[in-house]
Amino acid sequence: MSSIWEYANPKKFIATTSRLLPWVTGLAVVLMTVGLVWGFFFTPDDFRQGSTVKIIYIHVPAAMMAINTWAMMLVTSLVWIVRRHHVSALAARAAAPIGAVMTVIALATGAIWGQPMWGTWWEWDPRLTSFLILFLFYLGYIALWSAIEDDDTAADLTSILCLVGSVFAILSRYAVNFWNQGLHQGASVLRAGALVGDTEERVSNVFATPLFISMAGFVMLFIALVFLRTQTEIRARRMRALLARERMQ
Amino acid sequence: MPDLGKYADAVLSSYAVSLGLIVALVVLSILRARKVRSALEEVEARVKKDG
Amino acid sequence: MIALLLRDLRLAIRAGGGFGLGLAFFLIVVVLVPFGVGPNSSLLSKIAPGILWLGALLACLLSLDRIFALDWEDGSLDLLATAPLPLEAIVSVKALAHWLTTGLPLVIAAPVFGVLLNLPAAGYGPLVLSLLIGTPALSVIGTFGAALTVGLKRGGLLLSLLVLPLYVPTLIFGAEMARRSIEGLSAQTSLLMLAGITSAVIALLPFASAAVLRVNLR
Numbered sequence: 256m257s258s259i260w261e262y263a264n265p266k267k268f269i270a271t272t273s274r275l276l277p278w279v280t281g282l283a284v285v286l287m288t289v290g291l292v293w294g295f296f297f298t299p300d301d302f303r304q305g306s307t308v309k310i311i312y313i314h315v316p317a318a319m320m321a322i323n324t325w326a327m328m329l330v331t332s333l334v335w336i337v338r339r340h341h342v343s344a345l346a347a348r349a350a351a352p353i354g355a356v357m358t359v360i361a362l363a364t365g366a367i368w369g370q371p372m373w374g375t376w377w378e379w380d381p382r383l384t385s386f387l388i389l390f391l392f393y394l395g396y397i398a399l400w401s402a403i404e405d406d407d408t409a410a411d412l413t414s415i416l417c418l419v420g421s422v423f424a425i426l427s428r429y430a431v432n433f434w435n436q437g438l439h440q441g442a443s444v445l446r447a448g449a450l451v452g453d454t455e456e457r458v459s460n461v462f463a464t465p466l467f468i469s470m471a472g473f474v475m476l477f478i479a480l481v482f483l484r485t486q487t488e489i490r491a492r493r494m495r496a497l498l499a500r501e502r503m504q
Numbered sequence: 505m506p507d508l509g510k511y512a513d514a515v516l517s518s519y520a521v522s523l524g525l526i527v528a529l530v531v532l533s534i535l536r537a538r539k540v541r542s543a544l545e546e547v548e549a550r551v552k553k554d555g
Numbered sequence: 556m557i558a559l560l561l562r563d564l565r566l567a568i569r570a571g572g573g574f575g576l577g578l579a580f581f582l583i584v585v586v587l588v589p590f591g592v593g594p595n596s597s598l599l600s601k602i603a604p605g606i607l608w609l610g611a612l613l614a615c616l617l618s619l620d621r622i623f624a625l626d627w628e629d630g631s632l633d634l635l636a637t638a639p640l641p642l643e644a645i646v647s648v649k650a651l652a653h654w655l656t657t658g659l660p661l662v663i664a665a666p667v668f669g670v671l672l673n674l675p676a677a678g679y680g681p682l683v684l685s686l687l688i689g690t691p692a693l694s695v696i697g698t699f700g701a702a703l704t705v706g707l708k709r710g711g712l713l714l715s716l717l718v719l720p721l722y723v724p725t726l727i728f729g730a731e732m733a734r735r736s737i738e739g740l741s742a743q744t745s746l747l748m749l750a751g752i753t754s755a756v757i758a759l760l761p762f763a764s765a766a767v768l769r770v771n772l773r
Contacts, residue, residue, distance in 0.1 A: 268607060295519070300509070307511045313522045356529045363525075364518040370511055372512050392718040395713075399703065402713050412703055416717065419699065423721045426752070430724040431745070434676040454732050476526070487537045490544045497547050501554075 269341050279482065283475035290469030298462055310368045312466055316473035318361040321389060324354030326479065328396075331423050332414035342485065345492065346446045347417065348400050349484035353477060355393035357410040362386055381431045388427050392420050406492055424481035556640060556648055563652035566625065577614040577657045578664055581615050584610035585668045596673045603672035604682055604733035611661045611686060612693060612722055618657050619697040620714055621704045622649050623768075632705075636772050642765040650691075650698040650761070652731070658690035681736035684750060689729035692753040696721045702764040706771045724752055 294312035301308035328347040348386040365383060366376045377383065399416055403409035588606050589599060626632040635645050666679050674682065700718035704710030706708050732745035 291519075305511045306515050307517050310518045313518060317522065352531065357524050360522045360525055363521050367514050367518040367521070371511055388720055388723055391716075395717045395720060398713055398716055402704075402707055402710075408706075408770055408773065412767055415763055415767050415770075416703060419721070419760070423724065426724040427720070427727075430727040430748070433748070434727045480530065481540050483537055484533050485531070487540050490540045493554075494540065494544045494547050497551055501547075501551065 264457035265342055267495070268282075269486050269489060272486060276479060276482050279475055279479040283472055284481050286468055286472030286475055288472075290465050290467075290472050292468060294462075298465060301462075304372060307368055307371055308462065310364050311462065312469045314361060314364040314368060315466060316470040317357045317364065318386070319470060320473050320477055321354055321357040321361050321386065323474075324357060325389065325392070325421070327481075328354070330415050335396050335410055335414050336418075341406075341410070341492065344414060345488035346481060346485045348410075349488050350477075350481050351393055351397050351400070353480050353484070355390065355397065357477075358386055358390045358393060362385040362390065372399065379435055381428075381435055384435070385424075385428045386432045388416065388431070389424060392424055396420065406425070407494065431456075556644060559635075559640070559645065560648050560652055563649060564655060567621075567652065567656040573596060575660075577618050578660050580617055580666065581610045581614040581661055582668065584613060585671055586725070588672070596735055600673040603669060603674040604678055604684075604737065605730050606672060606732070607665050607668060607674070607682060608689075608726060608730040611658075611665065611690060612726060614661055615690065615693045615697060616715055616718060618653065619701045619718065620704070620711050621645060622653050622698055622701040624701075626696050627705050632768075642768055643761045646698055646702065646761045646764040646768065647695075649759075650695045652686040653698065654691050654694035658694050662686045675737050677739075678733055678737040681742060682733040685729045685732040685746070688746070688749050688753055689725050690746075690757045692724060692725045693750075695756045695764075696725070699760050699764040699767065702771065705768065721760075722738070723750065728752065 291312055295309055298309065300306045328350050331343045331347040334340060335347070361385070365386075369378065369383075370376050396413060396416060400409055400413050403412060458496075576688075580589070585606065590601075592598060592602070623632060626635065636642055661682060665683055668680060669679060697718055700714050700721070703717060704714045707713065728745045728749040732742045732749060735742040735745060
């Protein structure tokens, strides 16, 4: 019987992802190139924001991946706690640095965008602040992984941290919202897709198509990187196990 | 090259920073993947020979 | 349970247990702030609630690694884990002992230090109340962080990195409550949220801490 849990076998995971990796990578390169080139060269300027609107093709996908990576880590942590598949825990470990980089990209492009638009690099706006907090969570998570030597202990502790951290991250989001209403516009991308919402805030279709292509490209990039990095973590773990056995003899 | 107007610096620098970070992440991932893969092969070969 | 609590309290109060250290640290933070921002008393009274909250938070953080460290080193933590008492209860008692030796003195000292920072008269009640409600959450969350890092040689820095982001909601609602009361705004929402966080954390987090401790004792 075939089920998704077969891929929890490390050998099977490596075999399957190695077959898929070139395709996912290719797709990531094509989609990101098309999305970013289209966005950068072939979209008009926004009548209020000028050419800075072009930053959206990086800023929004990166912000989306920053959150989705944490969600993916939460799911794989749960799988590890419930079913104890090593691949799952290692995938969470492999994903964390990607999420951290995406958070930095979202923050950096946001700051560069905010400078001409809001006249300030940094504003203690709820969205910016919660991303900064999210970044701290990523740092703590990565630091805990690298501080513990035993693989299973590290996997257990980090997955519990991920669960607790998720609750606190959501709580912080609400706390920060309460603390300061901000400059950042609401999430307009989904409304653009559904073609509802007021026309003023909506991202219009001229910008939406390359944006969606770019978002798909970022997702593919994420998948490709997770495949590659999880393979690396599986091999590193196997190597540590072999070396430990060697020392025992 | 499209005319970026007075915001050229902002747009170009955000593309540069982001692409730079992404490329760095990809390169680091690939380098570590290679290193770990070859190290594992070495250890596996040694273990097979001894055992 | 009570025996364990008394033992922990005795250990903390004995020399080298760190009792009073947090309080001294709190005092130093409060003394240093005017040096940093200047002696302008209207500015000081404006930022006083925030400084007092931050000082309390940092003082709390300072003593976290002691919660389990001593018991870990001499092996009594293993004994406690095999005791008939569930580990969740032990963790809660440890958090309570930490709060009694660190949080409560800070709450009592806060009004005195408020004078130093020119805290407006309307702020004393809300500030003490917010600290009284908020600091238990700090102790419980801190116990979770201490349980995570208990086996590590140099866990102190990692502990702060792990615990401080978790303190964000408590800090926001606590400081916000004091600030709003001073400005004459309604502080009810912050009060309710703060109380909600504290009770939820006390009810749920000991399970996570105990789970983490079990992993570390394996």
